[in-house]
Amino acid sequence: MSRSIATQPAIGNDLADPAPSAGHAVLRFEAVSKTYAHNAARTLLRRGMLSWLTRSRTSVFYALREVSFELHAAASLAVVGANGAGKSTLLRCATGISAPDSGRVEVRGTIAALMELGAGFHPDLTGAENVMLNASLLGLTRRKTCEQFDRIVEFSGLADFIHEPLRTYSSGMVLRLAFSVAVRVDPDILVIDEMLSVGDIEFQEKCVGEIKRLKQGGKTLICVAHDLKLLRNLCDRALWLEHGRVRMFGPCSEVVDAYEAAPAPGVSD
Numbered sequence: 001m002s003r004s005i006a007t008q009p010a011i012g013n014d015l016a017d018p019a020p021s022a023g024h025a026v027l028r029f030e031a032v033s034k035t036y037a038h039n040a041a042r043t044l045l046r047r048g049m050l051s052w053l054t055r056s057r058t059s060v061f062y063a064l065r066e067v068s069f070e071l072h073a074a075a076s077l078a079v080v081g082a083n084g085a086g087k088s089t090l091l092r093c094a095t096g097i098s099a100p101d102s103g104r105v106e107v108r109g110t111i112a113a114l115m116e117l118g119a120g121f122h123p124d125l126t127g128a129e130n131v132m133l134n135a136s137l138l139g140l141t142r143r144k145t146c147e148q149f150d151r152i153v154e155f156s157g158l159a160d161f162i163h164e165p166l167r168t169y170s171s172g173m174v175l176r177l178a179f180s181v182a183v184r185v186d187p188d189i190l191v192i193d194e195m196l197s198v199g200d201i202e203f204q205e206k207c208v209g210e211i212k213r214l215k216q217g218g219k220t221l222i223c224v225a226h227d228l229k230l231l232r233n234l235c236d237r238a239l240w241l242e243h244g245r246v247r248m249f250g251p252c253s254e255v256v257d258a259y260e261a262a263p264a265p266g267v268s269d
């Protein structure tokens with residue numbers, strides 16, 4: 001998925017990433033809010049009629065509230081927070097899967113997102129066919145995909161299974177294929193939502209190496225994970241979300257230290 005933006009003057013924002021040498025912001029959130037209906041089940045006809053008859057109202061709550069930050073090229077951002085804090089919602093707004101209710105999201109360049117295991121894949125197609133499908137969904141031309149095909153399969157370590165249908169793959173194998181395609185698409189921004197934990201230690205190490213290679217090449221990473229050790233290893237910045245608000249944004253080690261030291265809030269609501 002890719003969206004481009006016109007060049008804008010830098011916003012005056014406390015949360016701005018200060019790295020000046022990295023040039024323009026590749027991702028900017030400006031007072032982004034996203035709301036959901038608190039009791040979505042009420043949208044069912046029977047419940048809807050009941051709530052209309054009893055005049056009870058569906059309450060709206062903020063999954064993201066006034067979130068502002070910006071990231072420069074070659075930055076790597078960890079997003080941390082309790083279950084329900086808004087991390088995936090933030091990634092969905094960044095990738096254009098969801099639109100914010102208010103505020104602005106600006107993206108410069110192409111994004112490859114690993115958000116949900118199996119998204120962009122078809123269970124009845126073989127691994128090889130899914131490589132072609134997924135790469136084209138991520139914007140790679142057929143010719144480029146054919147050129148990269150052997151490297152994708154080699155990186156995935158799935159050569160022996162590449163002509164088997166995807167439905168026979170384990171979760172870790174699907175992740176291997178998805179990650180291998182995403183990095184070969186060579187996105188400007190790579191977004192990963194909790195997917196790395198599905199891989200075994202050997203593949204996780206390969207992923208870390210590949211992500212570091214992308215970063216050295218000036219690419220930007222946004223990573224959500226509950227594995228804080230992994231985030232410390234991969235990321236230089238971190239954003240801590242609490243009940244949809246930015247609690248802290250800054251150097252990864254400082255933010256993750258503070259997050260670890262804070263009392264567990266339980267699931268955000």
Ligand SMILES: Nc1ncnc2c1ncn2[C@@H]1O[C@H](COP(=O)(O)OP(=O)(O)OP(=O)(O)O)[C@@H](O)[C@H]1O
Nearest residue numbers: 036037040063081082083084085086087088089090
């Ligand atoms: N499509 C939706 N409809 C209604 N509510 C939603 C929807 N998507 C997310 N939410 C709600 O928004 C809040 C934030 O959800 P989100 O998935 O962003 O949390 P998260 O930080 O990624 O949590 P986790 O660590 O469990 O993955 C939660 O309360 C969740 O129930």
Ligand SMILES: [Mg+2]
Nearest residue numbers: 087088089193
């Ligand atoms: Mg999530």
